[in-house]
Amino acid sequence: MKSLILTLLFVSITTLSFAQGTSYGVRGAFNISNLDFDPDATFDNQHRNGFAFGGFVDYGISDNFSILAELQYSAEGGKHETLKADYIQLPIMARFAIGNKFTFGAGPMLSLKTWADQDGFSTLTFSGVGGLEYMITDELFIDARVHYGLSNILDKDLTDVEAQNTTFQFGFGIKI
Template structure:
């Protein structure tokens, strides 16, 4: 069912933007991620540094508004080896140009787990995303994003503990 919803969203967003300007690009980022536990963890919960790599499509909706869809691989979790997982993520950001060089974006994200150290992670995770992008030139940009985990990333039949990913990304990209 989730696959159908994602496919439907992609088709809907693609058809809306077909008559508009479309930009493509690639992006790399440094991740600083952690897992927030409920109830609190009984161990020292440290962040994990990792990387993210992505390709994106940016659909211009008007002079100041665009819709960015990205396919991203991201290393997330916490420093503890058994709390590490990698994801294939699909953020969809509605972006507003604050100025000629600065954009603000917000939106949802679905993530598919591609690897985990221990088999206790859920297959899918949902997050909210917010970020700022600064255009260095017409093609090069720097950005910062915050991903706030909405769903439990741990399998409910494995543990009663609820855990959510929280990720800060510092990125660099190029529009092709």
């Protein structure tokens, strides 16, 4: 056990020491999300407006490439009370700088449900995430992201219907 901890500590320190620049920060966002059902829903399926907030670490690999890992809370799903889905999410994005102000990123995202009274939903879902960030100053930024669900968010043991979550986020943040 000691050797495992020492190895992980060594790898972490080595990785951080080779990074071109590591930045930390916080981010908040406005969400517009919807559920896509297969077969199509037999009811009025309306989008849900929500919010997201969290913290991130951006590991600079080179001047134009970095890896961003974020831990965020996000209110998603549909507008109807039984379709609201709140998650703790872990997006990990490979990011490429486009000039001095813009950064494009894409990658996978894991989501863990946070609501206990909705047993018809899967506990863990997988999505793809992509986005564009604009630096207003050296610390402040705005961004736009899209999360596209790649896995069924409904429990397959309880229903034959499948649903994927699609979310658009319009965010702002600060690098510390």
